[in-house]
Amino acid sequence: MNVKICLLCFDISNNSLGRAALLASALAPRHDVKIIGTSKSGDIWYPMRNSGIPIQIYPWSRYPAFISTIRKMLREMDADIYIACKLRPTSFGIALLKKWFSGKSVLVDIDDWETGFYYHSGIWGRVGRFLNFSNPNGLPYTWLMERLVNFSDSIVVSNRFLQNRFTGCLIHHCRDTTVLDPDNFDSQEIKKLLGLEKNRVIMFMGTPRAHKGIDDLIHAVENLDYSDIRLVFIGAEPSFDPLRNKSLSIQKKVVVLPKIPFEELPKHLSAADILVVPQRDTTDTQGQIPAKLFDAMAMAKPVIATRVSDIPEVLGGTGYLVEPGNAGELARTLQHVLNNPEEAREKGRRARERCIDLYDIKVMETKLQNLIDKIIDSP
Secondary structure, eight states: OOOEEEEEESOTTSTHHHHHHHHHHHHTTTSEEEEEEEESSSSOOGGGTTOOSOEEEEEOOOTTTHHHHHHHHHHHOOOSEEEEESSOIIIIIHHHHHHHHHOOEEEEEEOSOHHHHHHTTHHHHHHHHHTOTTSTTSHHHHHHHHHTGGGSSEEEESSHHHHHHHOOEEOOOOBOTTTSOGGGOOHHHHHHHTTOTTOEEEEEESOOOGGGTHHHHHHHHHTOOOTTEEEEEESOOTTOOTTTTOOHHHHTTEEEEOOOOGGGHHHHHTTOSEEEEOOOSSTTTTTOOOTHHHHHHHTTOOEEEESOTTHHHHHTTSSEEEOTTOHHHHHHHHHHHHHOHHHHHHHHHHHHHHHHHHSBHHHHHHHHHHHHHHHHHOO
16 A cells, blocks of 8 residues: 655754665655655755655754744645654654644654763753753753653664663664675775775774764774775765874875765775774764664675674674774774785675675565554554
């Protein structure tokens, strides 16, 4: 049965659109799918601008001006089922209002512990943020969303931390393994195009932030005595400067490539010899599972990651694990992988097999469709 499904993204201008677009892609083969949401910058997040999924943007502003945006969204929203991406007021909150006014069903997809992002700031930082009532997605309203989660008709979560906290159906990030397929790319030719010929590439993909262990990674690479290695960052803002106050030795090893559209990701990832996911163990990371982990697995890349959230379970022995925040152990593991390329390639091959079996987009399609069917069949 084809139904109209509207996905609400809390901020279309940032990486939260990635999970919303993933869900939309999984639903699109069977249903009429559209993404709507506010955009703090007024634009669509750069990697997803050519996604092919219908996206409608609404203006973001502070209260009380934002009330008019809420009214406009509620008037124009027209679907059989609403999927709120993240426990945020501008997604889940607006979806609940629409449910209460129209009687239509709401599924909430939780892929991060949203209040956890606020809690790392210390007691006085939390107090200040809790008093931020003018921000539609401020801490007081985001805190409230967690208390209203059971008003949804169905709950999806991306990792076990969130499942323990909110219950729901566990659906990890998934990937189209026919698109993310290493056989489609010549890694040496891609390296040449990127100016990385004759280099071994240690890659970090995604938005570089402190809780993602960027400093640990840079420090680990700085301690490696290999003239041919390059630490490549992909997905950073133009303002990102990883080399401020760093030594000359690490400056020669670091390459920051411009942001790329999502369709260019497999090509760039094919140039990696190792993908590193050095998450620290903080309230920012405990409730999330990095999407780039699944990209690397699909592309059969050796992965070095930390023992945070569901990362060990997702890898299932097909990658290398280190303790979070331990730059020394990370450096030793990088050295081991660089010195044992055959072992690393075998790990990558097994990771791709695991991704095809457990984390292919078809797995997400099936699980989502089961939830949709239950919502449709419920009285």
